[in-house]
Amino acid sequence: MKQYLKRYAQNFDYPLFFTVLLLSLFGLIMIYSSSIMVAIAIKGKAPDYYYHKQVINLTVAFLGFLAAAFFPYKHYANKKVMLILTAVLVVLFTWVKVAGNGDEAGIGSKSWISVPGFGNFQPSEYAKLFIILYFAAAFYRKGQKYTLEKLQPTEIFYPIFLWILVVAGVAFETDLGASIILCGIAVCVVAASGIPFKTFWKFLGVLGAFGGVIFGILWLFKGDMLTDNRMGRIKSYINPFNYESGSGHQVVNSYYAIGGGGLEGRGLGQSIQKLGYLPEPQTDFIMAIIMEELGIWGVLVVLGGLGFIVYKGFSIALRTKDPLARMIAAGIASWIGWQSFINLGGVTGLIPLTGVTLPFISYGGTSIIILSLAMGILMNVSMFEKIERRKTQS
Structure with missing residues (x-):
């Protein structure tokens, strides 16, 4: 030791x-x-x-x-470790869905849970680290089995599907900032995986197709996502001084x-x-x-x-x-x-x-x-x- x-x-x-x-x-x-x-x-x-x-x-x-x-980073590729991390994610997302809280009038987001003895906890923050570790582990294991040079987008269906679920879950919390970060993280991890350029673009195509379907569904619930507070931010983006007493105040x-x-x-x-x-x-x-x-x-x-x-x-x-x-x-x-x-x-x-x-x-x-x-x-x-x-x- x-x-x-x-x-x-x-x-x-x-x-x-x-x-x-x-x-x-x-x-x-x-x-x-x-x-x-x-x-x-x-x-x-x-x-x-x-x-x-x-x-x-x-x-x-x-x-x-x-x-x-x-803690040796190689252990994150272990299936048991990833199963534990995934279980934590599921518990947190279920918790925030059932008993989440947030200042709807202030931040337009319901993305916090109250943890006894700890205080407030935001599952979307954990999701960012989880996506990095999960994608890295999934591509690493697939690379050992198929070699990354020959890896096809269809062979990583489950990581893509899980990523879509995570992004959708965070978006339903109306935490759009975290959703954007999760998208950027996933693309960067895959780009660093070593897969060929053509395969990377195929991966983005598959990712985009899945994402399009999910966000099409989300659009049906735009009334929940595009709150008055969030619509005000979009309207005041071009010239916030026109909305100085309201959404452009900050x-x-x-x-x-x-x-x-x-x-x-x-x-x-x-x-x-x-x-x-x-x-x-x-x-x-x-x-x-x-x-x-x-x-x-x-x-x-x-x-x-x-x-x-x-x-x-x-x-x-x-x-x-x-x-x-x-x-x-x-x-x-x-x-x-x-x-x-x-x-x-x-x-x-x-x-x-x-x-x-x-x-x-x-x-x-x-x-x-x-x-x-x-x-x-x-x-x-x-x-x-x-x-x-x-x-x-x-």
Whole structure:
């Protein structure tokens, strides 16, 4: 055991670890700064209410990171492990369907479940990590049986079908942001699997056909999915100032925060928009508060850290010779990339709002815990890649 831990310590990816740690601590500071008014005026709690809750979330997340970092990633290809992960997904989706909750007037989404002793949990966050591991394991096993070069889309019917069910389940929760991320993740994992280019396009065709059928069914229930809140976001996308008192309120005040911060920012804790103008500034719109208080320097810290994690994930995927490791690393990197783009795009008005949090920065227990598990898995992949590389060099 001692020798095992020593080998891991020698190959520990310290740049990746400290980048995640820096972002998480930076996010903790900004959560405290941005949530003071919300905690006092809306929750009737102490000013550091959200700060203390996030400290607990980070503690649990750190333990999850360590557990995932020292759990060999190759075990995720084991059928029993995947069966357990699938069973957890089914339980969570059934739970949220039967007893889910959400602020329909605020976020237009019913996607949370109350876990006794834990608090709120969002199954769609778990679904993101599950799709990465399930697709990677499925393609890895199929590749060992048929070789990926000869793999046909019809031979991976079950992974495609399960993916469609997961996306449909998340979409029925009206969590469209997570649905988009799940689509991007699946495509990136398959692209990293090593299948030929022509087969990849055939796969996209099959995926599109299944997706078209499912979303055709979803369209029949558009009254449930396209809530007034969500329709308002779409209408206010082109010119939110026309809907400043309604659906465009968040984006307009995000613009005020960004413009008010300028290059240098107003100073840490000096945001104006967090004083009741920008709803829930500690979650989806925390980047607007960062821009207002810290200016370009705060933006560079966040974008630099997230960019490095995405770069690290894809560089690991390119270096490793193990298809399973390559797909997992590429899937995690694409997840961080897609989610960051969707969040920042919504804050800046580049794309319509979807209610997606900013990785490692926004307040949220489910998000930081699941992301930390993913980072632990990526750390494990990185360590094994280093070990294998040293073996080939010696």
